[in-house]
Amino acid sequence: MPENNKFLLAVDLVGTFVFALEGATVAIGVQLDFFGVMVVSFVTASGGGIIRDLLIGSVPPASIRDRRYLVTAILGGVVVFFLHQFVVQIPSLVIVVLDAAGLGLFAIAGASKALDYGIDPLMSVLMGTITGVGGGTMRDILLSRIPSILRVDIYAVAALVGAAITIFGVNRGMPRNLMMALGITVCFLLRVVSVWQQWNLPKAIS
Amino acid sequence: MPENNKFLLAVDLVGTFVFALEGATVAIGVQLDFFGVMVVSFVTASGGGIIRDLLIGSVPPASIRDRRYLVTAILGGVVVFFLHQFVVQIPSLVIVVLDAAGLGLFAIAGASKALDYGIDPLMSVLMGTITGVGGGTMRDILLSRIPSILRVDIYAVAALVGAAITIFGVNRGMPRNLMMALGITVCFLLRVVSVWQQWNLPKAIS
Amino acid sequence: MPENNKFLLAVDLVGTFVFALEGATVAIGVQLDFFGVMVVSFVTASGGGIIRDLLIGSVPPASIRDRRYLVTAILGGVVVFFLHQFVVQIPSLVIVVLDAAGLGLFAIAGASKALDYGIDPLMSVLMGTITGVGGGTMRDILLSRIPSILRVDIYAVAALVGAAITIFGVNRGMPRNLMMALGITVCFLLRVVSVWQQWNLPKAIS
Numbered sequence: 322m323p324e325n326n327k328f329l330l331a332v333d334l335v336g337t338f339v340f341a342l343e344g345a346t347v348a349i350g351v352q353l354d355f356f357g358v359m360v361v362s363f364v365t366a367s368g369g370g371i372i373r374d375l376l377i378g379s380v381p382p383a384s385i386r387d388r389r390y391l392v393t394a395i396l397g398g399v400v401v402f403f404l405h406q407f408v409v410q411i412p413s414l415v416i417v418v419l420d421a422a423g424l425g426l427f428a429i430a431g432a433s434k435a436l437d438y439g440i441d442p443l444m445s446v447l448m449g450t451i452t453g454v455g456g457g458t459m460r461d462i463l464l465s466r467i468p469s470i471l472r473v474d475i476y477a478v479a480a481l482v483g484a485a486i487t488i489f490g491v492n493r494g495m496p497r498n499l500m501m502a503l504g505i506t507v508c509f510l511l512r513v514v515s516v517w518q519q520w521n522l523p524k525a526i527s
Numbered sequence: 528m529p530e531n532n533k534f535l536l537a538v539d540l541v542g543t544f545v546f547a548l549e550g551a552t553v554a555i556g557v558q559l560d561f562f563g564v565m566v567v568s569f570v571t572a573s574g575g576g577i578i579r580d581l582l583i584g585s586v587p588p589a590s591i592r593d594r595r596y597l598v599t600a601i602l603g604g605v606v607v608f609f610l611h612q613f614v615v616q617i618p619s620l621v622i623v624v625l626d627a628a629g630l631g632l633f634a635i636a637g638a639s640k641a642l643d644y645g646i647d648p649l650m651s652v653l654m655g656t657i658t659g660v661g662g663g664t665m666r667d668i669l670l671s672r673i674p675s676i677l678r679v680d681i682y683a684v685a686a687l688v689g690a691a692i693t694i695f696g697v698n699r700g701m702p703r704n705l706m707m708a709l710g711i712t713v714c715f716l717l718r719v720v721s722v723w724q725q726w727n728l729p730k731a732i733s
Numbered sequence: 734m735p736e737n738n739k740f741l742l743a744v745d746l747v748g749t750f751v752f753a754l755e756g757a758t759v760a761i762g763v764q765l766d767f768f769g770v771m772v773v774s775f776v777t778a779s780g781g782g783i784i785r786d787l788l789i790g791s792v793p794p795a796s797i798r799d800r801r802y803l804v805t806a807i808l809g810g811v812v813v814f815f816l817h818q819f820v821v822q823i824p825s826l827v828i829v830v831l832d833a834a835g836l837g838l839f840a841i842a843g844a845s846k847a848l849d850y851g852i853d854p855l856m857s858v859l860m861g862t863i864t865g866v867g868g869g870t871m872r873d874i875l876l877s878r879i880p881s882i883l884r885v886d887i888y889a890v891a892a893l894v895g896a897a898i899t900i901f902g903v904n905r906g907m908p909r910n911l912m913m914a915l916g917i918t919v920c921f922l923l924r925v926v927s928v929w930q931q932w933n934l935p936k937a938i939s
Contacts, residue, residue, distance in 0.1 A: 348883075349937045351879070352884070353883050353884060353936070354883075354884065354933065354934035354935065354936050355934045355935055355936070355937075356882075356883075356889055356890055356934055357883035357884060357934075358937065360882075361883070371788070375581060375787060375788075376577070376586075376587055376588065376591050377586075377587055377591070378586040378587050380586070380788075380789075380790040380792075381788055381789055381790050381850075381852065382788065385788050385789070385852065385856055385859075385860075386852075386853070386856075387853075388853050388856055391855065391856065391859065401937075402937050403937075438587075440587060440591065440592075441592070441593075441594050443594045443597065444591055444592075444594055444597065447591075447597065448591075458669075462668060462669070462671075462874060463870075463874070463879070463880060463883065464879055465671055465874075465877055465878060465879045466671060467557070467669070467670055467671045468669060470562075470563070470566075471554075471559050471560075471563035471566060471567070471669065472558070472559060472560065472563060477566075478562055521560065522560035522561045522562055522563075523560065523561055524555075524558060524559070524561070525555045525561075525564065525607075525608050525609075581787060581792075582783070582787075582792075582793055582794065582797050583792075583793055583797070584793050644793075646793060646797065647799075647800050649800045649803065650797055650798075650800055650803065653797075653803065654797075668875070668877075671877055672877060673763070673875070673876055673877045674875060676768075676769070676772075677760075677765050677766075677768075677769035677772060677773070677875065678764070678765060678766065678769060683768055683772075684768055727766065728766035728767045728768055729766065730761075730764060730765070730766050731761045731767075731770065731813075731814050731815075731817040
């Protein structure tokens, strides 16, 4: 299905660019130098996909095999590095919306790829979630922080729900592109609404 | 040897459950939300085995290929999450004993699997040790702590000694199940006695 | 080309020993016990090569397949552990020079291996850089520090420039051993001169 692969690649590259922008912003905030900003941009953008590819046995990972991922991530990092004064003025709502879009794109594309590699449907949902949140988690580990996805917000859960919808539908024989669009939409809306409504997950009673 | 594989799977799942209980307890202690507790449960339980499988070339790793690992880890995490008030009252001796059992099971099963994949005996011992301590190390990295195995106690060393006994015996033609039982027992006893006697490894003279 | 492989192995083992010395020194500085020092020695020495091998699909990684890497790293760790009083008296210039040599050896050998595995030239340069700096980065993550390569100095950049020269030359049909020697030399000189002249990379204007 070269048609579909092309679509998946486009989705992946858009997600890569958005996540690289965010990674670079965080990296500049903690005073990294130019090279450090580029590393964090690439890790934030491609880390989740790389972990997924190692786990499902797609080696070398897409973002190592195909230089367009690196080039896209570096481009995002460079934009933020040189236009940092303007980037910090972008309203946080815009950031949340872009990030929610990137999260949905990555999670659904990741789950879909795992299924193509013969991974069990439940584990494919997990692979999608890892694709969505893995890069941000690796960035936080590099910056010696507890990954924010572990602490607060409906973030990983939005990725998980979106991926689950897609995998469930595809597994029931529904058209894949339709289920992917639906999964991305649900993930996106769930994330945006949860920020707007300040939803959080429960903690254990202690 | 499907017989032996079944035994190895059972050993692995019991170890998974025990390590998930511990991971969840630590995660709740640092105020993670429900999703974070599940992530840390799975990482603590399956992280060591996943690293081993990636390194020996068994891809997808067992705990990605087979959903029973995830389900077992989540089950352990859920038990601790909802019964946290009772779990914290469990005497620390019980925790140490269960953990020592999990460590032995994982280390010996891990070393044994590495050997089956044609890994050099010395490196198989290392793979067993990583299987035993890798999950806890990944948990500590996620929580932005220096992994406790690097600092104190006879912990990784117990895994290493148990794995070494098993690999040495199997390599000399002794029956595998016997050598596995012996390795698990030695690892378990070494760990429990070292806690009881407060044994520690030497540090460099400075 | 067994001749060249033998040369690459020798280069790798020398780099392994130098990096293990450094890893052990850092580990002792943060009061790790004997086992922790050995772990950090091996991770610092072999971590970069292991990440590269997982990413390019050379599994099991060289330092898991061949026990000489582990033995060399342990040897380096043991030397530092037992002679720590003397090691701390080594002038920092000597450390910088040895480290720069190890960096060049690893980066160029890593890039070269990636190319042999059919990795795109640009991505091979990245693989070389990861080989050079990955072990130190994993060590810093284990010790819960922000990796120093992200913050300061011409370090990763020296690895990147050296690897780029080698890959560019080999790709243009120049003799590989010559281009490797040139890449190692440039990386080494760039690193040593940058420490001497206190060069740093720019940070974003804020």
